[in-house]
Amino acid sequence: MSESTVDVLPELKQIVGALLFAAREPLSIKRMRKAMIETGTGFGGPYEQYAKATDQQIEGAIEALQEDMNNAKLGLGVAKVADAYRLQNDAACGPFVRALLEKNQTMRLSKPALETLAIVAYRQPCLRSEIEEVRGVSVDAVLRKLIDMQLVRVVRRSELPGRPWLFGTTQKFLEHFGINRIEDLPGSGELMRALPVDEKKKDTTDTFPELEKELGNETADAEQDADESTAALDEELQKEEIKDEG
Amino acid sequence: MSESTVDVLPELKQIVGALLFAAREPLSIKRMRKAMIETGTGFGGPYEQYAKATDQQIEGAIEALQEDMNNAKLGLGVAKVADAYRLQNDAACGPFVRALLEKNQTMRLSKPALETLAIVAYRQPCLRSEIEEVRGVSVDAVLRKLIDMQLVRVVRRSELPGRPWLFGTTQKFLEHFGINRIEDLPGSGELMRALPVDEKKKDTTDTFPELEKELGNETADAEQDADESTAALDEELQKEEIKDEG
Amino acid sequence: MELIKDDYKVMLEVFEGPLDLLLYLIKKDEVDIYDIPIGRITDQYMEYLQLMKVLDLNIAGDFLVMSATLMLIKSRMLLPVEERKEMDEEDEEDPRWDLVRQLVEYKKFKDAADHLEDLELHMENVFARESEHVELGAPPEVDLRDASIFDLISSLNEALGRVQEEDLQEIFAEEYTVGQKVTYIIENLKVAKRLSISDIFTGMVSRQEIVCTFLAVLELIKLNRIAAVQDDHFGEIVVEPREPEKTEIESPEEALVVEGELL
Numbered sequence: 127m128s129e130s131t132v133d134v135l136p137e138l139k140q141i142v143g144a145l146l147f148a149a150r151e152p153l154s155i156k157r158m159r160k161a162m163i164e165t166g167t168g169f170g171g172p173y174e175q176y177a178k179a180t181d182q183q184i185e186g187a188i189e190a191l192q193e194d195m196n197n198a199k200l201g202l203g204v205a206k207v208a209d210a211y212r213l214q215n216d217a218a219c220g221p222f223v224r225a226l227l228e229k230n231q232t233m234r235l236s237k238p239a240l241e242t243l244a245i246v247a248y249r250q251p252c253l254r255s256e257i258e259e260v261r262g263v264s265v266d267a268v269l270r271k272l273i274d275m276q277l278v279r280v281v282r283r284s285e286l287p288g289r290p291w292l293f294g295t296t297q298k299f300l301e302h303f304g305i306n307r308i309e310d311l312p313g314s315g316e317l318m319r320a321l322p323v324d325e326k327k328k329d330t331t332d333t334f335p336e337l338e339k340e341l342g343n344e345t346a347d348a349e350q351d352a353d354e355s356t357a358a359l360d361e362e363l364q365k366e367e368i369k370d371e372g
Numbered sequence: 373m374s375e376s377t378v379d380v381l382p383e384l385k386q387i388v389g390a391l392l393f394a395a396r397e398p399l400s401i402k403r404m405r406k407a408m409i410e411t412g413t414g415f416g417g418p419y420e421q422y423a424k425a426t427d428q429q430i431e432g433a434i435e436a437l438q439e440d441m442n443n444a445k446l447g448l449g450v451a452k453v454a455d456a457y458r459l460q461n462d463a464a465c466g467p468f469v470r471a472l473l474e475k476n477q478t479m480r481l482s483k484p485a486l487e488t489l490a491i492v493a494y495r496q497p498c499l500r501s502e503i504e505e506v507r508g509v510s511v512d513a514v515l516r517k518l519i520d521m522q523l524v525r526v527v528r529r530s531e532l533p534g535r536p537w538l539f540g541t542t543q544k545f546l547e548h549f550g551i552n553r554i555e556d557l558p559g560s561g562e563l564m565r566a567l568p569v570d571e572k573k574k575d576t577t578d579t580f581p582e583l584e585k586e587l588g589n590e591t592a593d594a595e596q597d598a599d600e601s602t603a604a605l606d607e608e609l610q611k612e613e614i615k616d617e618g
Numbered sequence: 619m620e621l622i623k624d625d626y627k628v629m630l631e632v633f634e635g636p637l638d639l640l641l642y643l644i645k646k647d648e649v650d651i652y653d654i655p656i657g658r659i660t661d662q663y664m665e666y667l668q669l670m671k672v673l674d675l676n677i678a679g680d681f682l683v684m685s686a687t688l689m690l691i692k693s694r695m696l697l698p699v700e701e702r703k704e705m706d707e708e709d710e711e712d713p714r715w716d717l718v719r720q721l722v723e724y725k726k727f728k729d730a731a732d733h734l735e736d737l738e739l740h741m742e743n744v745f746a747r748e749s750e751h752v753e754l755g756a757p758p759e760v761d762l763r764d765a766s767i768f769d770l771i772s773s774l775n776e777a778l779g780r781v782q783e784e785d786l787q788e789i790f791a792e793e794y795t796v797g798q799k800v801t802y803i804i805e806n807l808k809v810a811k812r813l814s815i816s817d818i819f820t821g822m823v824s825r826q827e828i829v830c831t832f833l834a835v836l837e838l839i840k841l842n843r844i845a846a847v848q849d850d851h852f853g854e855i856v857v858e859p860r861e862p863e864k865t866e867i868e869s870p871e872e873a874l875v876v877e878g879e880l881l
Binding site: 218 | 380381382383385386387388389390391393394395399403404406407408410411414415419422437440441443444445446447448459461462464465466467468469470471472473
């Protein structure tokens, strides 16, 4: 690792702020901890203390950062989305940001797209036929569009005859709508299916190798994912055609 | 323009913070003012006040933001580079950010490249022959590399016989070294040439159409610039060959 | 002074120019840049240039231009002031003055370049939002760290100076090859980890052997197998193995054969 030109050791809060600022996507506590372990062990000496930061300490630093940012009224703050954190500008400043980025036309989803997305979100993992049952129309085109937009993806095959694919929402879906987790959606208790136990959140006391492995899985290529999902949808529709012809 | 869902009107400082956060390159006060004018006139009503913000008010808001960020120790702050502003992380947190972004090996410029760059920076606009005079060696290859990296560009032709090209540094040069303006470099009083009057900074009291036009010029395509600069260098060298042969 | 018969070329890029060599010599001898002992510095300059030619370093023609300039200044310095005035009416300046001005100016820009280097180092730790650091291509191939090529040549010069004059006669024995010395250095570094250049030359009495060894050092630097490190200015140069890189370099003998074929 290259040498450091740094004299003053930063506080955990400052590190968290810098990491969130430089990151290109929301950061989980795990990823922040991984960066701290790598820097701590890589630089050694007084840096070793950072390698020992716990999830709780990092979470505390995030909370302190969040509070300090809010109090200082800087036009930005820390938000929690998809169980990860990101910096974002205050909504009140949004019109100015849109003017700057010349994004006056925000990408808005159509009503059918939103309805389909809502069904997938609450009922995931769910079959295409289930969505069509609820909406009463074919969702082929709209589902394809949502997959293209990386808001929906295939999760796995179901155990039903013909092993049809099951669909779910993506990380991008959570980011786009600024949702931390599906459970935070209104009425989710009522609309959601009970999740199987193994899909529930695990507690986080991982070692570094475990951390690395998990993060490796996390950063699966989203684009490839979209291609796979489109292929799965194609397969579904082909099966149907054959059935219709037969 | 789309309607607003905003109840509380943000302070200028918050807007500046949000703009700097969302921008992908350093922002000049002009660009911030443009976003404020567009939003102010587009939304109307209480927003009209923003359209009237002066450069001085915006600068004051930036300074307040800068101070508040430093005091809150967030791991990031406002820096002025190339006469524009950007948010950047505190250098002390750099090692952690590099670990996060997996950028442990940063490339550095060679000594000859740095020397050539220093001469171009202080003496700009300057001829290739002037650089060679100072360094006492041919700078053809290293100048070409610096142009490729978009750290150096051709400025214009000189009035000398054969109308040789004059070279100068780019915005990217300032950004790479984190310099606000050439005058901030040490010893610039001694090493720099006096600038002709017409190249000095103008005062800023432009109207909106003037603003738009100026900003349009600012965002000239840097890549095309590099191609032009390389072509200019080729031309120089060709002239020299012809001279040598004759 | 033909020390090696084959036209073995290291082709190590000499980044430094003639002005760097002059500044190096001025600093090494701790002489006043405004009152350069032109005779002494010119002799040293020619000595280094000669060595660079012997080593077949890829030196630019600018070095030769500078040697002509130095000779001219030296010859004019030998003339009494009165005669100088007669020869050149409008120019009664010290003949060294143009060169001094050039050196002083170059030194200022070298300092400015050092400042840019510091800034660059600082900016490595600074990220703007979604912005990338300037991509600067591959890192420099040769790891000379703080030692300049002139420091290396200086150590060769000293080693050659220690050799007895009479040993000069046994040059054509052709007992040593660069390939041999490459292996020798690598084997020694496996044990010692760090070797000073003068230690490497210890016990060598033939100029041919010293030059071959020196070329082997240059070749290993060029192949990225070793780095030349200098802790203080004009301090002893130490070579050490470079940290193992992902791209395994083939055995040095093989690499040398591919490039030189003569070894």
